[in-house]
Amino acid sequence: MFSKTCEYGIKAVLYIAGQSLQQVRSKLSDVVQHIGSPEAFTGKVLGTLSRHNIIDSYTGPHGGFEISQERLHVITIADIVRAFEGDEFFDDCVLGLGMCDAKHPCPMHHSVDPVRKRLMKVLQQTSVYELAMGLNNEVSLLIR
Numbered sequence: 001m002f003s004k005t006c007e008y009g010i011k012a013v014l015y016i017a018g019q020s021l022q023q024v025r026s027k028l029s030d031v032v033q034h035i036g037s038p039e040a041f042t043g044k045v046l047g048t049l050s051r052h053n054i055i056d057s058y059t060g061p062h063g064g065f066e067i068s069q070e071r072l073h074v075i076t077i078a079d080i081v082r083a084f085e086g087d088e089f090f091d092d093c094v095l096g097l098g099m100c101d102a103k104h105p106c107p108m109h110h111s112v113d114p115v116r117k118r119l120m121k122v123l124q125q126t127s128v129y130e131l132a133m134g135l136n137n138e139v140s141l142l143i144r
Contacts, residue, residue: 006084008045011035011142013080016055016065017072017132025064036143052083072132078123090120 002010015034019026028046032039046065050057054075055065067075081089093100093109094116100106102113134140 002081002089003084005041005045005048006081008035008037008042009049009084010077010080011037012042012045013049013054013067013075013128014131014135015142017067017128018135020066020069020072021129021132021136025058025062025066027064031065034142048083049080052079054079054083067128072129073127075128076124077126077128077131078120080128081123090116 012031012035015031016026019030028039028043031037031046032042035042037045046055046057049055050065055067057063057065093106094112095106095108097106100109102109131140135142
């Protein structure tokens, strides 16, 4: 459903969030190991997340990536999706038509629109904190 970049972005944020809950900064190598992504690619993904103020990046011997405790509750999965896919993910026509809305629908518009709205609502209501807690409690996992 999401691009590979977005998938890795979500996984990276969730891993970093779980570590942040334990007051630990994540190193690039740790993120790579725990989400199963290539290192150079992961570096670019983390750069995008940092530029969109989803994660905080620190350099130096005590550097790494983290998310402040307060922001863990505020950042949603929709925020991460927007960082990689833009608003187009939520707004563009599923068939790629330039103009598609209720007045000028594509053949799939009326079928897909309710599903898209529900998905958007779920992504907007799902906080990084909520999912990170599932990881820390070993209710869910990021890699098989």
